[in-house]
Amino acid sequence: MSISAKLKLRNQDLCELCNAETATVEYTVSPKNDDSIENQVAICETCLKAMDAEDADFHWRCLEGSIWNPEPSVQALSYRILNKYKEKDWANNLINSVDLDENIQQWALSAFEVPDVHKDAFGNILESGDNVVLTQLLNVKGTSFSASKGTVVKKIKLVHDNTEQIEGKINDQTIVILTKFVKKSL
Numbered sequence: 001m002s003i004s005a006k007l008k009l010r011n012q013d014l015c016e017l018c019n020a021e022t023a024t025v026e027y028t029v030s031p032k033n034d035d036s037i038e039n040q041v042a043i044c045e046t047c048l049k050a051m052d053a054e055d056a057d058f059h060w061r062c063l064e065g066s067i068w069n070p071e072p073s074v075q076a077l078s079y080r081i082l083n084k085y086k087e088k089d090w091a092n093n094l095i096n097s098v099d100l101d102e103n104i105q106q107w108a109l110s111a112f113e114v115p116d117v118h119k120d121a122f123g124n125i126l127e128s129g130d131n132v133v134l135t136q137l138l139n140v141k142g143t144s145f146s147a148s149k150g151t152v153v154k155k156i157k158l159v160h161d162n163t164e165q166i167e168g169k170i171n172d173q174t175i176v177i178l179t180k181f182v183k184k185s186l
């Protein structure tokens with residue numbers, strides 16, 4: 001891995017997290033991309049390894065310094081790592097003592113967001129094209145028919161902005177079905 005001269009210069013060759021070792025790695029803070037050093041942090045090998053470690057609690061005391069770095073990318077990465085250790089008093093105290101810009105906080109915490117998924121009544125993840133079975137009698141609003149428990153609905157579609165709903169065809173009619181009333185057919 002290489003590091004751009006411009007990024008290296010920003011902290012006089014030193015790692016922007018620990019300020020102790022020479023920076024050798026160009027770290028891009030997700031979800032931003034590497035087209036600008038404003039999205040990046042110059043870090044050392046030790047910090048890079050610590051980021052993957054399960055418990056690098058001791059090493060990350062250095063964030064007590066880097067969280068005050070004027071660069072948004074360094075703040076975001078420091079805040080992100082701190083949040084991984086928020087169960088520890090020192091990290092929690094630090095999180096509570098800084099007043100980061102809201103955008104930077106969002107940037108930092110985006111790493112912990114779980115994408116919305118559609119799940120059936122048993123917690124199985126549903127995808128477009130799946131077949132499902134109704135787990136109870138379904139009265140279809142606005143129509144005269146009902147679908148009995150056990151009806152197979154083939155090739156469902158996920159309702160994009162609502163993880164509790166899917167669309168499927170019953171009797172050639174497309175209807176919205178609640179995910180809690182279906183079971184994925186394997």
Ligand SMILES: [Zn+2]
Pocket residue numbers: 015016017018019020021043044045046047048
């Ligand atoms: Zn470092």
